[in-house]
Amino acid sequence: MRLMMIPRALTGALLLAPLGAMAAVEQYPLQVTVEAVVPSPTGLQISPVGDWAGRVQSMRWNLATERLDPIRQQLDMKSGLGAIVAYLSSEALLTSAGNQIGLTVTVAGQELGVGAAAAAEVASATEAAASKRAAVEILAAAPAVGGYAQGNYQGNVFMMFESGTP
Numbered sequence: 213m214r215l216m217m218i219p220r221a222l223t224g225a226l227l228l229a230p231l232g233a234m235a236a237v238e239q240y241p242l243q244v245t246v247e248a249v250v251p252s253p254t255g256l257q258i259s260p261v262g263d264w265a266g267r268v269q270s271m272r273w274n275l276a277t278e279r280l281d282p283i284r285q286q287l288d289m290k291s292g293l294g295a296i297v298a299y300l301s302s303e304a305l306l307t308s309a310g311n312q313i314g315l316t317v318t319v320a321g322q323e324l325g326v327g328a329a330a331a332a333e334v335a336s337a338t339e340a341a342a343s344k345r346a347a348v349e350i351l352a353a354a355p356a357v358g359g360y361a362q363g364n365y366q367g368n369v370f371m372m373f374e375s376g377t378p
Contacts, residue, residue, distance in 0.1 A: 254292030256375040261286040261345065271306075271352055271365075278359060280313070280352040287319075287348055291340040293376035297331035300324045301370035306352065308363030314353035317369055320346035324371065331374065340375060 251257050264285045271280040289296050303326055304315035317324045322332035335344045350369060355361075 256293060256296065256373065257288075257290040258373045259288045261288060269350070271350075279354065280360070282352070283348075283350040285348045286345055288343060288345050289335050289340060289373070290343040291335070291375035294340065295333050295337045296335040296340045296344075296373055296375045298322070298324055298334045298371055298373045299328055299331040300326045301372050302326065304350070304367065304369045306365035306367040308361070308365040311361040311363055311365075313355075313360065313365060315367065315369065316351045316353065317371065318347075318349045318351075319371070320344070328372070328374070334373075 262285070265287075269283045269285070271283060273279075274281050298319050300317060304317050306313040306315060319332075320334040322334050324330075324332055334346060
């Protein structure tokens with residue numbers, strides 16, 4: 213009987229051996245590209261609060277007022293170079309099939325004009341040195357007569373911020 217037990221023990225060991233040999237390690241490589249910019253502590257820094265600046269901002273149609281609701285966001289500003297001024301690089305418009313809707317852009321309550329000559333101060337030197345959070349608002353102009361023309365409108369708002377001695 214002892215002889216019969218040995219083959220059974222060996223048989224059990226032999227049956228389990230292939231299972232261990234068949235176990236595989238699975239791997240999945242993952243690469244993450246990381247970048248960081250550390251600005252000069254005395255330079256100009258403009259940072260949108262949240263990730264709204266690179267994403268399409270929708271002006272929603274308000275059924276009750278029959279107008280486009282404004283876009284309201286925030287940004288942080290800081291500069292050790294002096295006051296911060298802002299202006300639009302080009303006229304802010306929404307367009308659709310030849311129709312246009314003018315946009316008014318304000319930063320820190322200051323309406324931005326087109327071009328450096330129309331720059332508005334959005335943070336004093338003291339505010340800029342300490343860092344300032346400012347409201348950004350983009351409003352659609354009211355139509356002159358007859359309401360807005362129906363359409364799918366698109367446009368870009370190009371803001372420029374400057375600080376330092378010209």
